[in-house]
Amino acid sequence: MDSSDFYRFLKARSSVRSYSGEPLDPEDIDYILACASTAPSAGNREAWDVVIVTDEDIRIDLALAALEQEHIREAPAIFVVCANYVRSMSQYGERGILYALQDAAIACTYMMLAAHTRSLHSCWTGAFDESSVREILYLPEHIRPVALLAIGRGVPPLQPVGRMLVAEHTHREVW
Ligand SMILES: Cc1cc2nc3c(=O)[nH]c(=O)nc-3n(C[C@H](O)[C@H](O)[C@H](O)COP(=O)(O)O)c2cc1C
Numbered sequence: 001m002d003s004s005d006f007y008r009f010l011k012a013r014s015s016v017r018s019y020s021g022e023p024l025d026p027e028d029i030d031y032i033l034a035c036a037s038t039a040p041s042a043g044n045r046e047a048w049d050v051v052i053v054t055d056e057d058i059r060i061d062l063a064l065a066a067l068e069q070e071h072i073r074e075a076p077a078i079f080v081v082c083a084n085y086v087r088s089m090s091q092y093g094e095r096g097i098l099y100a101l102q103d104a105a106i107a108c109t110y111m112m113l114a115a116h117t118r119s120l121h122s123c124w125t126g127a128f129d130e131s132s133v134r135e136i137l138y139l140p141e142h143i144r145p146v147a148l149l150a151i152g153r154g155v156p157p158l159q160p161v162g163r164m165l166v167a168e169h170t171h172r173e174v175w
Contacts, residue, residue, distance in 0.1 A: 016121035019074040019154035023054065028118055035114035036107045042099035047088035048107040051080040051137050058136060065132035066148055071123050075150035081108040086142040104146040111149055121154045
């Protein structure tokens with residue numbers, strides 16, 4: 001893949017919020033996880049974990065926790081990507097909180113892009129009630145749910161959403 005292929009690949013992904021419910025193949029799940037484990041992390045601590053939810057009853061509970069976002073119920077798999085504070089803070093103290101959140105975010109990004117290479121759709125979902133998600137999944141205290149990544153096969157939007165101009169984000173040398 002050259003750089004223009006890579007750019008086209010990125011441009012071809014959109015968040016999908018309507019799913020067929022067709023289950024993921026176990027190999028798809030293994031592939032997505034293998035890709036995530038190649039992600040960089042602070043001090044190589046890999047301070048992220050994931051709970052893979054395919055059970056419909058749990059997905060219904062998660063959808064309610066996610067402010068009733070229907071795609072969380074519809075998608076056949078929800079990858080609940082979490083920051084593992086203990087893994088990072090044991091080395092970095094308070095700074096480890098920030099690192100664990102970054103580790104989880106990049107692992108989630110790799111999962112999202114890995115799904116895209118297999119023509120699977122996804123939707124990164126950050127709007128959810130954290131304490132409800134903790135309760136539903138029995139998350140220990142030091143594990144913080146960062147994103148519910150819905151993955152499946154669905155209907156992409158007809159038009160991709162637009163972006164700000166790159167120049168609006170960009171500052172050269174100093175702010
Ligand atoms: C941190 C984060 C939180 C998000 N939360 C939600 C969400 O709760 N519900 C949702 O439908 N999409 C959510 N999204 C997806 C964004 O809405 C989407 O990425 C953005 O509109 C750009 O669209 P695109 O992914 O199709 O390019 C989230 C994305 C990120 C990165």
